[in-house]
Amino acid sequence: xxxxxxxxxxxxxxxxxxxxxxxxxxxxxxxxxxxxxxxxxxxxxxxxxxxxxxxxxxxxxxxxxxxxxxxxxxxxxxxxxxxxxxxxxxxxxxxxxxxxxxxxxxxxxxxxxxxxxxxxxxxxxxxxxxxxxxxxxxxxxxxxxxxxxxxxxxxxxxxxxxxxxxxxxxxxxxxxxxxxxxxxxxxxxxxxxxxx
Amino acid sequence: xxxxxxxxxxxxxxxxxxxxxxxxxxxxxxxxxxxxxxxxxxxxxxxxxxxxxxxxxxxxxxxxxxxxxxxxxxxxxxxxxxxxxxxxxxxxxxxxxxxxxxxxxxxxxxxxxxxxxxxxxxxxxxxxxxxxxxxxxxxxxxxxxxxxxxxxxxxxxxxxxxxxxxxxxxxxxxxxxxxxxxxxxxxxxxxxxxxxxxxxxxxxxxxxxxxxxxxxxxxxxxxxxxxxxxxxxxxxxxxxxxxxxxxxxxxxxxxxxxxxxxxxxxxxxxxxxxxxxxxxxxxxxxxxxxxxxxxxxxxxxxxxxxxxxxxxxxxxxxxxxxxxxxxxxxxxxxxxxxxxxxxxxxxxxxxxxxxxxxxxxxxxxxxxxxxxxxxxxxxxxxxxxxxxxxxxxxxxxxxxxxxxxxxxxxxxxxxxxxxxxxxxxxxxxxxxxxxxxxxxxxxxxxxxxxxxxxxxxxxxxxxxxxxxxxxx
Ligand code: SF4
Numbered sequence: 001x002x003x004x005x006x007x008x009x010x011x012x013x014x015x016x017x018x019x020x021x022x023x024x025x026x027x028x029x030x031x032x033x034x035x036x037x038x039x040x041x042x043x044x045x046x047x048x049x050x051x052x053x054x055x056x057x058x059x060x061x062x063x064x065x066x067x068x069x070x071x072x073x074x075x076x077x078x079x080x081x082x083x084x085x086x087x088x089x090x091x092x093x094x095x096x097x098x099x100x101x102x103x104x105x106x107x108x109x110x111x112x113x114x115x116x117x118x119x120x121x122x123x124x125x126x127x128x129x130x131x132x133x134x135x136x137x138x139x140x141x142x143x144x145x146x147x148x149x150x151x152x153x154x155x156x157x158x159x160x161x162x163x164x165x166x167x168x169x170x171x172x173x174x175x176x177x178x179x180x181x182x183x184x185x186x187x188x189x190x191x192x193x194x195x196x
Numbered sequence: 197x198x199x200x201x202x203x204x205x206x207x208x209x210x211x212x213x214x215x216x217x218x219x220x221x222x223x224x225x226x227x228x229x230x231x232x233x234x235x236x237x238x239x240x241x242x243x244x245x246x247x248x249x250x251x252x253x254x255x256x257x258x259x260x261x262x263x264x265x266x267x268x269x270x271x272x273x274x275x276x277x278x279x280x281x282x283x284x285x286x287x288x289x290x291x292x293x294x295x296x297x298x299x300x301x302x303x304x305x306x307x308x309x310x311x312x313x314x315x316x317x318x319x320x321x322x323x324x325x326x327x328x329x330x331x332x333x334x335x336x337x338x339x340x341x342x343x344x345x346x347x348x349x350x351x352x353x354x355x356x357x358x359x360x361x362x363x364x365x366x367x368x369x370x371x372x373x374x375x376x377x378x379x380x381x382x383x384x385x386x387x388x389x390x391x392x393x394x395x396x397x398x399x400x401x402x403x404x405x406x407x408x409x410x411x412x413x414x415x416x417x418x419x420x421x422x423x424x425x426x427x428x429x430x431x432x433x434x435x436x437x438x439x440x441x442x443x444x445x446x447x448x449x450x451x452x453x454x455x456x457x458x459x460x461x462x463x464x465x466x467x468x469x470x471x472x473x474x475x476x477x478x479x480x481x482x483x484x485x486x487x488x489x490x491x492x493x494x495x496x497x498x499x500x501x502x503x504x505x506x507x508x509x510x511x512x513x514x515x516x517x518x519x520x521x522x523x524x525x526x527x528x529x530x531x532x533x534x535x536x537x538x539x540x541x542x543x544x545x546x547x548x549x550x551x552x553x554x555x556x557x558x559x560x561x562x563x564x565x566x567x568x569x570x571x572x573x574x575x576x577x578x579x580x581x582x583x584x585x586x587x588x589x590x591x592x593x594x595x596x597x598x599x600x601x602x603x604x605x606x607x608x609x610x611x612x613x614x615x616x617x618x619x620x621x622x623x624x625x626x627x628x629x630x631x632x633x634x635x636x637x638x639x640x641x642x643x644x645x646x647x648x649x650x651x652x653x654x655x656x657x658x659x660x661x662x663x664x665x666x667x668x
Contacts, residue, residue: 019515019516019519020515020516021398021399021498021516023498023628023630025609025628025630025631025632025633026630026631026632029632029636030609030610030611030633031610031611031636033236033264033265033609033611034236034265034280034281034283034284034287034611035283035287036239036240036243036286036287036290037240038240038351048631048632048636053618053636053637078399079398079399079402079432082398082399082432082498083334083628083630084333084334084609084628085237085332085333085334085348085349085350086236086237086350087237087240087332087350087351087352105399105402107399107402107432108368108402108403108432108434109334109348109349109350112349112350112353113350113351113352113353116350116352116353117352162221162223162366163221164215164220164221164222164223167220167221175352175356175364176248176352176355176356176359176360178222178364179225179356179359179360179362179364180250180359180360182211182212182225182360182362183360185211185212185225186211186225186227186253186360186361186362189211189227190227190361193208193209193227
């Protein structure tokens with residue numbers, strides 16, 4: 001999905017899912033993978049956490065109280081997005097209204113998938129994360145060009161984001177275009193290399 | 197200073213190095229020698245290419261099959277495959293159409309090479325040392341067993357590779373895992389990798405490529421090495437890799453896509469150079485004593501929650517452990533061994549190759565699966581199925597009361613209708629015990645084919661060493 005509009009800042013409230021190792025099977029159960037779409041997948045997001053086996057909402061589940069307009073930043077524990085490479089996970093999170101996820105550390109494939117779709121992965125140190133876990137519904141302000149997050153009652157922190165990804169996010173640059181512009185390099189590589 | 201095997205392959209596939217600070221700061225552009233495709237993660241990528249009017253740059257470097265949603269039951273009288281849903285059928289057909297349109301080699305229902313994508317690549321000899329291999333699937337790490345740099349990518353990246361044969365990547369760090377010594381009887385590659393993940397944790401490999409080495413690794417056959425590399429991703433690692441050797445070359449020789457004649461000799465000469473230099477440095481090294489590894493099983497809801505089969509369920513009081521025990525309905529301090537088993541699944545890209553089936557059949561031969569336990573055996577590919585049937589293994593399974601199916605991912609991710617019912621306990625040779633992975637409410641214990649087979653014939657979680665006399 002290209003992120004044509006660009007993403008400079010996110011101002012909203014946090015929603016806590018304070019568990020470690022939230023895998024992509026939780027975010028997007030395999031049962032719903034038989035799709036050729038990538039829009040409208042939000043209804044499957046955390047499906048088993050939100051709906052019982054009859055399809056009725058679970059009123060006291062981990063996502064009880066989630067308000068899509070208000071809560072655009074998810075706060076997880078450690079190692080968010082581990083497991084399957086399914087990009088349906090970030091697609092579904094975005095469609096559910098999430099624009100950034102905060103975790104101690106992200107699984108590599110999820111991290112890459114998120115950035116390519118304009119979903120911001122924010123890595124924070126344990127102290128800040130603990131503060132967020134114990135202070136739900138915090139007002140936060142994330143500024144991408146300066147790579148900072150301001151947590152209203154905690155302070156402002158920098159988070160790691162490589163300049164290229166930041167640039168692509170802010171400008172809405174599509175990485176496929178960038179790759180296609182490498183045509184000369186690719187052709188030369190193919191000519192020179194006899195690998196397999 | 198010398199280079200690691202990973203660094204050598206990385207370097208050889210750099211189309212453009214990472215941009216420096218004075219440049220655009222872009223990640224490295226890496227060339228993919230082989231792009232594997234399957235039903236679930238490719239349709240949106242092809243659709244994006246179509247939307248932009250871009251073609252596939254190197255269809256000759258792509259290989260596609262259907263596996264994730266493939267029914268494992270035979271077709272009806274009219275030849276219709278019993279897909280779980282119309283959506284699943286359409287998804288598989290969409291891949292077939294895209295492949296046909298773009299000239300990509302596709303192994304569908306009419307191919308004798310159809311199977312799980314990570315089983316058929318090596319089996320056809322398409323996976324070769326020194327290559328870079330990508331696929332929209334996290335278990336692409338499997339192919340690292342051949343000394344390839346192989347990793348999973350998302351659907352957007354599948355589109356990137358289709359369009360440009362390249363990927364934007366930051367260079368990962370390296371983690372060396374040395375496994376020295378001899379494995380005890382009844383201990384398999386699956387136990388080794390479960391033990392490793394239990395040791396380093398489900399995020400212990402994040403940001404790293406793992407190279408496995410040491411005497412215990414050298415002693416493994418290719419299928420065992422694939423099992424080991426397959427689950428590297430469960431430690432969060434980008435990839436797992438093992439330097440190729442005579443075992444690798446012997447496996448590849450004569451496979452349909454392997455080089456022949458003089459080209460074979462040249463290839464082997466090249467492949468012999470694919471080693472980590474003695475003076476190369478890993479960013480981290482972990483040492484594992486092979487002798488310490490027992491048949492291993494998981495007790496919780498991620499692949500790092502591992503114990504030796506004779507051990508008791510840990511007393512850990514952290515939130516993850518408490519939550520996992522509650523989901524698994526297991527009590528701390530109790531043994532797993534002897535626990536009633538509702539389902540046994542022998543299959544998946546981790547353990548569905550011929551040696552896995554032989555090992556399982558060796559234990560199950562002449563035994564009956566008790567009432568109250570259901571056993572499903574799903575070969576990883578049509579080639580594996582045909583070979584097993586030539587050897588009569590299917591009769592061994594069927595005689596014991598197990599179901600013998602056609603190939604596919606099946607109950608590993610339960611999207612084809614083969615699933616564990618809510619609350620049921622399954623001993624599975626697959627790779628993920630996440631909540632709901634094998635069906636909503638399913639409780640998964642990951643184990644080796646030996647442990648699964650022993651549990652199948654007893655209906656209880658069983659130490660396979662009790663049956664070693666029968667099969668070894
Ligand atoms: S067998 Fe399981 S892990 Fe392997 S590719 Fe299929 S779904 Fe993925």
